[in-house]
Amino acid sequence: MLRSLLRKYPFRSTPILLRFLHHPNPKPPDESTAAATVSYIRSSCGLSLSAALSAAKEVHLKSTANPDAVLALLKGHGFTRPQIANLVSKNPALLAARPEKTIKPKLEFFAGIGYTGANLGKLISSDPRLLSTSLEERIVRNFDLLKTLLGSPAAVIAAIAGSSRLLRCNLSTVVLPNLQTLRDHGVPAPKIVMLVSWYPRVLMNKPDRFTETVKLLKGMGLKPMWTKFILAINAMSGLTAATWERKLAVYRSLGWSENETLMAFTKHPNCMLSSDKKIRKVMEFFVKKMNWKPAFVAAEPRLLGFSLEKRTIPRCSVLSILESKGVMSRKWGVHTFLLISEKDFLENYVIKYGKQIPEVLEAYQGKLEFVGLQARYRRSQWKSAIAEEFNRRSS
Structure with missing residues (x-):
């Protein structure tokens, strides 16, 4: 076998093959070097013992001169100790990198486009491979191309985020x-x-x-x-075929037809990104507490994206108080209290009625339990909402 290889790769390959045969495996670090590496990583980088042990399997430090220079460079650019710990735990080999040639030019580039201090540390610690990517051949070229496409450095930075x-x-x-x-x-x-x-x-x-x-x-x-x-x-x-089918099944179990689900998706695509648990919880609230038909919610799928605790329940509680006091018309629609902005809701409902009806503020702050609305949403209203949506789509 060896003789045939020597015939195939004569002269120049012979020393390489002999070295390979003489040292088939790299020599592992001795125990003292490994222990010193773990100790250094713990004390200088802030890693836990388990994380330091894991990192020491990838980098062997015979001297602290180079890692000291690397850490000094990171600290000089505003990296916090937790960011350095996160960075080293993800990429221990960074401690053996050449600080002036490999790391510094990249840090200076990112600082030049607007990343400084903790923001620079956040970017690099979240993606350590940026420091091992070619600056001129990849990072700068991609940045310039994205700047041409997006129109400004600020837009590129937003995309990078x-x-x-x-x-x-x-x-x-x-x-x-x-x-x-x-x-x-x-x-x-x-x-x-x-x-x-x-x-x-x-x-x-x-x-x-x-x-x-x-x-x-x-x-x-x-x-x-x-x-x-x-x-x-x-x-x-963000959806696999299996996840898409599962979402359809969830909505179907809550009373939506497949056409209603597809209509809801085209109107508010994020309705398919909500968790199954949240979808069921929100639908249960609207059906049982608000007495709304599933088809009405399907016609206004944005309702599924709101937080029950922070938006939907407080606003519905305010509405319940106003209705019980006779100051709220029974002809209210969903747009008037759930879909309007926070500023408009405060002005039109909480501030407007808060002084004469103190319970309004308590309801808005979540201090009163919401038991539901006595009046049902009129059948003609939710039918009209659905018909209006289908007419809009077909026009």
Whole structure:
């Protein structure tokens, strides 16, 4: 075997092969070096014993000179001790990196585009691979390309906050094909910028799957120029086929037809991202406490996204008090008290009636138990709401 290899790879390969045969495995660190490494990582980087033991398996420190220089550089750029601990636990080999050549230029680049102090530490500690990615060949090129696409450094920073992988991945093989798909299907430039800024992870899906998602959403009647189209891309990209079927089953068990669920999704895509538990809890409240038909909630799916404890129940409690005092018309609609802004709700209901009806403030603060509304939402009203939605979609 050895003789045949020598014949195939003569002269230059011989010393390499002999060295390989002489040292088949790298020499493990001695016990004193391992113990010193663990001690250093614990005392200088703030890791727990278990984390330090794990880190010491990946880096062996025979001297503290280099790791001291690395840590001094990080501290000099505003990294906090917890951020350094998090960074070293994720990437112990960083302690052996060349501080001046490998680390410092990248820290200076990020500081130059607006990341300083704890913000810089947060970025790097959350994604340590940024420090091992080529600065000129990948990080700077990607940043400049994203700046051209999004229009400003601030927009790029917003996108990076959503996924720092944008600076590490090969944009030409993943992100750019997906952006081209959006253009080909008529998504206007401002909406593309919105998607990159809000949901950058979505653009890192495989191009064939991304294209399939865009086509599917257009087939469901969503228009590429709508903001809802961007929301739907994000929602659909985060759901597997099995999860989508499970969500349909959950809504079906709560009284929605499949058409009503699809209608709700096209109107408010995030309704498919709520947990099964929250969906059931919110629907139970509206059906049992508010006496609403499931079909009415399906026509206003934004209601499912609100916090029961922080928004829905306090507002409904205020409404119940006002209705019991006879100052609230029975012709109220869902838009008037659940969908309006917090500022408008406070002005129109809490502040307006708070002085003459003290219970209003107590109800808003959650100090009164909400037992439900006596009056049902009129059948004609929820039928009208559904008919209005279908007419809007067909127009």
